[in-house]
Amino acid sequence: MDISALWLTLKLAGLSTFILLLIGTPLAWWLARTHTRLKVIIDAAVALPLVLPPTVIGFYFLVALGSKGWIGGVLERLGGRPLAFTFSGLVMGSVFYSLPFVVGPLKDAFSAIGRRPLEVASTLRARPFDRFLTVALPMARHGYLTAAVLGFAHTVGEFGVVLMIGGNIPGETQVLSIAIYDHVEALQYDQAHWLSAALLLVSFLLLLVVYGMKHRRKKEAFR
Amino acid sequence: MIEARFRITRGTFILDVDLQMPSQGITALYGPSGSGKTTLLRAMAGLDRLTDGYLKVGEALWQNAHYFLPPHLRDVGYVFQETTLFPHLTVRKNLEYGFKRVPVNERRISFDQAVDLFDLEALLHRSPRHLSGGERQRVAIARAVLTSPRLLLMDEPLAALDLKRKREIFPFFEQMNETLEIPVLYVSHDPNEVARLADYMILLNAGRLQASGEIRDMLTRIDLPLAHDHDAGTIIEARVSAYDPRYHLAELEFIGGIFTVARQALPLGKKVRVRVLARDVSLTLERQSDTSILNIFPAIVEARSDAEHGQTMVHLNAGGASLLARLTQKSVEALGLSPGKKVYAQIKSVALLE
Numbered sequence A: 001m002d003i004s005a006l007w008l009t010l011k012l013a014g015l016s017t018f019i020l021l022l023i024g025t026p027l028a029w030w031l032a033r034t035h036t037r038l039k040v041i042i043d044a045a046v047a048l049p050l051v052l053p054p055t056v057i058g059f060y061f062l063v064a065l066g067s068k069g070w071i072g073g074v075l076e077r078l079g080g081r082p083l084a085f086t087f088s089g090l091v092m093g094s095v096f097y098s099l100p101f102v103v104g105p106l107k108d109a110f111s112a113i114g115r116r117p118l119e120v121a122s123t124l125r126a127r128p129f130d131r132f133l134t135v136a137l138p139m140a141r142h143g144y145l146t147a148a149v150l151g152f153a154h155t156v157g158e159f160g161v162v163l164m165i166g167g168n169i170p171g172e173t174q175v176l177s178i179a180i181y182d183h184v185e186a187l188q189y190d191q192a193h194w195l196s197a198a199l200l201l202v203s204f205l206l207l208l209v210v211y212g213m214k215h216r217r218k219k220e221a222f223r
Numbered sequence B: 001m002i003e004a005r006f007r008i009t010r011g012t013f014i015l016d017v018d019l020q021m022p023s024q025g026i027t028a029l030y031g032p033s034g035s036g037k038t039t040l041l042r043a044m045a046g047l048d049r050l051t052d053g054y055l056k057v058g059e060a061l062w063q064n065a066h067y068f069l070p071p072h073l074r075d076v077g078y079v080f081q082e083t084t085l086f087p088h089l090t091v092r093k094n095l096e097y098g099f100k101r102v103p104v105n106e107r108r109i110s111f112d113q114a115v116d117l118f119d120l121e122a123l124l125h126r127s128p129r130h131l132s133g134g135e136r137q138r139v140a141i142a143r144a145v146l147t148s149p150r151l152l153l154m155d156e157p158l159a160a161l162d163l164k165r166k167r168e169i170f171p172f173f174e175q176m177n178e179t180l181e182i183p184v185l186y187v188s189h190d191p192n193e194v195a196r197l198a199d200y201m202i203l204l205n206a207g208r209l210q211a212s213g214e215i216r217d218m219l220t221r222i223d224l225p226l227a228h229d230h231d232a233g234t235i236i237e238a239r240v241s242a243y244d245p246r247y248h249l250a251e252l253e254f255i256g257g258i259f260t261v262a263r264q265a266l267p268l269g270k271k272v273r274v275r276v277l278a279r280d281v282s283l284t285l286e287r288q289s290d291t292s293i294l295n296i297f298p299a300i301v302e303a304r305s306d307a308e309h310g311q312t313m314v315h316l317n318a319g320g321a322s323l324l325a326r327l328t329q330k331s332v333e334a335l336g337l338s339p340g341k342k343v344y345a346q347i348k349s350v351a352l353l354e
Helices: A002-033 A038-051 A054-065 A070-077 A087-113 A116-123 A128-139 A141-156 A160-166 A176-185 A189-221 B037-045 B091-100 B111-117 B133-145 B163-180 B191-197 B215-220 B329-335
Strands: B002-010 B013-021 B026-030 B052-057 B060-064 B076-079 B151-155 B184-188 B200-205 B208-214 B233-244 B249-254 B257-262 B271-277 B281-284 B295-304 B311-318 B321-328 B342-347 B351-353
Touching: A002 A038, A002 A087, A002 A141, A002 A176, A002 A189, A038 A087, A054 A070, A054 A087, A054 A160, A087 A128, A087 A141, A087 A160, A116 A128, A116 B076, A128 A141, A141 A189, A160 A176, A176 A189, B002 B037, B013 B037, B013 B200, B026 B037, B026 B191, B037 B052, B037 B076, B037 B151, B037 B184, B076 B133, B091 B111, B091 B133, B111 B133, B111 B163, B133 B151, B133 B163, B163 B191, B184 B191, B191 B215, B191 B271, B191 B351, B200 B215, B208 B215, B215 B233, B215 B321, B233 B321, B249 B271, B257 B295, B281 B311, B281 B321, B295 B321, B311 B329, B311 B342, B321 B329, B321 B342
Parallel strands: B013 B208, B026 B184, B026 B200, B076 B151, B151 B184
Antiparallel strands: B002 B013, B002 B052, B052 B060, B200 B208, B233 B249, B233 B271, B249 B257, B271 B351, B281 B342, B295 B311, B295 B342, B311 B321
């Protein structure tokens, strides 16, 4: 049971991180460069998961993904099945839940580049998308690593959203954090200890990577 | 010929210029800070889109009221004031960035040619982080040149360098100018730099074109502020004609005679630019014989400015070469200096520009 929970957790975090980077890139790029008033609203919306209790996010997703909800309903009419209590539902919830942890570092990285390198590229005949691929992306690579690590770690650590959307179906929606909860409920403290310690270690190592990189970059900047 | 007309209002600042510059040589865009030099340059590159603009480079229209070519479609090179090399690329990749994006049949300079011209062979594998300020600007200029531009815009490219580093870069400009035939518009507010490099000059003041013309004429026009600077002076083209090793004196032949200058040996026939400062020129009515001054030339007074704080600027013609002399109002009246008067100009010191 624990092995399948571990596998499911990695699969969920990996897939969510991948989708987050795909969605986060244009969003962060736009937020870093626009000056419209709409930016404030989008900025606030992206930051929502930082302050909302995960159960609230989970609750709204549960309602939306069910057969009567606007996402689940549409899917059902198209011949699919509702997403509540499924792995796909979990991925959608995780993506929203971890969005600020990915968009934040990407936005900071894009802002730090400034306009000048892109202006230089434009006077060197590079088209807009070319400039993005050959200048903005490589110059923001540290931001991408930070975003990926934080997005991944944060998804691994979620509990409330998963419980609300996914319930506790082994092999489908039962992730590590929920397995730990189950063990504690069943008074199996030994297994709870093992899993908790493993999560703690992995999270710490991931954060170590992020902060180690920041430290190194600061040192380089002063050279 | 390059024609540019731009108008823009930003708060209290108004840029309103209509200018023409030659399609060859280095044109200095000169003016005090805040006069709109960078604004104009950015507009010409298409980095800022001014709606009220017109720009034609040779036969190619780059923008008018209904048409706007974005920067990446303009045959323009741009060198910024600060370091702008891509930090994630080596020097070689930086140089190749623009070069690779220019179609092969539009390239007018080869990669190796640019590397040779700017002496970059030893730097190619380095990261921009490990270059000195002067090396970085050399790479940045070579990178812009490698796009085979029809117009090269430079926004105070040497401003961050000290005088010694500037002097190291000047010869590269000259070689570039001789080899490549790319018209350069060069922003500067350093009169020495302008005197050293430019052939043509556009004078900008408070967003307006004050004057434009050949650098020699511009520096000596007493209706322009340049001739009233503390360092006001003229530039004269000359050629090394002889060298006297006993006295370490070089003879520099120019249109109005021969300058004698204390110098280390110079190669005969070498073309040089000399600068004569207005405060180093004094005038006499008779040729002086008992004097320590070596450089004395007959000249004719062309014009003189109104006195300011008892000082007057006199514009002279010495056998076809322009000279400026800064004199006291008292001397001007005592010698009766008015246009057409024949005088002798005594030049205390002649600076070789290098």
